[in-house]
Amino acid sequence: MMREPLLDRKSGAQQPSFPSFLTKYLYSGHFLARWGARMWEFSVGLYMISIWPDSLLLAAVYGVVESGSIFLLGSTIGEWVDKLSYVKVLQLWLMTQNFSFVVAGATVFGMLAYSDLKSTNPGLFIVLIVVTNLSGAMGMLSTLAGTILIEREWVVVMSEGQPPGLLTQMNSVIRRIDLISKLFAPVVSGFIISFISLKVSAMTLAILNATCVWLEYWFFMSVYKGIPALVERNLRRTLRPSPVDLLESSLIQNGDPESAESSQKHNFREKISKIPFVCAWKVYLEQEVVIPGVSLALLYFTVLSFGSLMTATLEWEGVPAFVIGIARGISATIGIAATLVYPVLQSRISTLRTGLWSCWSQQWIFLLVCVGSIWVQNGLAAAYVLMGGVAASRLGLWMFDLAVIQQMQDEVPESDRCVVGGVQNSLQSFLDLMAYVMGIFISNPQDFWKLMLLSFLAVTLSAILYTSHVYRVRKHLIHFEKITQLGSRLMRRPSESCLS
Numbered sequence: 306m307m308r309e310p311l312l313d314r315k316s317g318a319q320q321p322s323f324p325s326f327l328t329k330y331l332y333s334g335h336f337l338a339r340w341g342a343r344m345w346e347f348s349v350g351l352y353m354i355s356i357w358p359d360s361l362l363l364a365a366v367y368g369v370v371e372s373g374s375i376f377l378l379g380s381t382i383g384e385w386v387d388k389l390s391y392v393k394v395l396q397l398w399l400m401t402q403n404f405s406f407v408v409a410g411a412t413v414f415g416m417l418a419y420s421d422l423k424s425t426n427p428g429l430f431i432v433l434i435v436v437t438n439l440s441g442a443m444g445m446l447s448t449l450a451g452t453i454l455i456e457r458e459w460v461v462v463m464s465e466g467q468p469p470g471l472l473t474q475m476n477s478v479i480r481r482i483d484l485i486s487k488l489f490a491p492v493v494s495g496f497i498i499s500f501i502s503l504k505v506s507a508m509t510l511a512i513l514n515a516t517c518v519w520l521e522y523w524f525f526m527s528v529y530k531g532i533p534a535l536v537e538r539n540l541r542r543t544l545r546p547s548p549v550d551l552l553e554s555s556l557i558q559n560g561d562p563e564s565a566e567s568s569q570k571h572n573f574r575e576k577i578s579k580i581p582f583v584c585a586w587k588v589y590l591e592q593e594v595v596i597p598g599v600s601l602a603l604l605y606f607t608v609l610s611f612g613s614l615m616t617a618t619l620e621w622e623g624v625p626a627f628v629i630g631i632a633r634g635i636s637a638t639i640g641i642a643a644t645l646v647y648p649v650l651q652s653r654i655s656t657l658r659t660g661l662w663s664c665w666s667q668q669w670i671f672l673l674v675c676v677g678s679i680w681v682q683n684g685l686a687a688a689y690v691l692m693g694g695v696a697a698s699r700l701g702l703w704m705f706d707l708a709v710i711q712q713m714q715d716e717v718p719e720s721d722r723c724v725v726g727g728v729q730n731s732l733q734s735f736l737d738l739m740a741y742v743m744g745i746f747i748s749n750p751q752d753f754w755k756l757m758l759l760s761f762l763a764v765t766l767s768a769i770l771y772t773s774h775v776y777r778v779r780k781h782l783i784h785f786e787k788i789t790q791l792g793s794r795l796m797r798r799p800s801e802s803c804l805s
Contacts, residue, residue, distance in 0.1 A: 334524030350613030368741030375734030380585035383727015405444035410511030488637030495630020603767035660708030668701030
């Protein structure tokens, strides 16, 4: 059952029944948590290409470690969030995320401070690279737990029983906060790197995460204690079995004890069911929104974003770090505009069609500009065309992201929500991993155009898949009868004016 649109065209914004300052606390805690993650996400590519110049290898290896860990453990994280209490998830998420980024910042500082470490002490250099990769990956894994808890669980619970459209409103604000962090964190980091040093940037990251964790925890605990619906849902969810437990029990019940062959099959199924991600993926594949989820995940098989590979390539092309930060900020600003446009468009043409419109008319068309930059002869000019195309495509990207997330919130049962969210992020990370694997095999920045073409093909496939889902649900894509009626009206008007 789809929820009502965000905006009542007469009444305006929706107001919840709980105190408004609790919503502000939720947004503030989310902002602080996302700021540290966005600083690391932007800076890591610059750190890696500075540590190992003229190669994308270290940036690609880090991307493989981060994306691979989320792919392998994403569904398990979803199950973990589903089973543990809200308070325990908050504690583990915030402490692990912030501590991991403190360690990552400190190890990067050590490698930058002793730039000849690679040649003078290669063993220690490798240890520091491994610690940096593992710490960064652990930080992003814990960030995933927070994303599932806040975006897939708390926002939905808080909007239940509230004025129609509150879910869309909160989704848009949460995404806007993420994009504001994506806007300002790279700009701040870029200016620190360009006008002070990379070492100061790494230390700033570590100190910020060490100091903000306590304030983040206070914000989120205030929200939890101040909204009875969260406390009640927490009690219910800790008592009920998880979707994976239910699946395992159903496999046990379906066994036939009288048949040796059935018993063997049952034992085999039981062993398979105990593998954490197998049951989680089965739950995910049974959902009605699996095709939109896959379409969204395909957009992660790309280098056409301000990720570490593209950032490292732009740096190699000679684009200053602060310019890259500003370009990424402009990209995020356009994404913020998407969070403002989405509720209005969704209220008029539905969530499903908003996704269709955004993936073709905005995202796909503007990425053609990026492909066109391949044939620009001047390398620096091509880099600026590439940044412009990527930035412009963010309007469609984030509207599509919001449309798919809201379809999942509306159509996935409460008992499956966290598990499905974990698997969705796992799938996204697998395709992100494949993009970094491509970066390892095509590590010369001069060959970046090959990665761009493969990325554009993935975006095209994503749009085709989502279009097929819309057609399956609605049985049509375009209202031809309305176009015919409009044409008839337009043709009648000239004839009526001639008669008059």
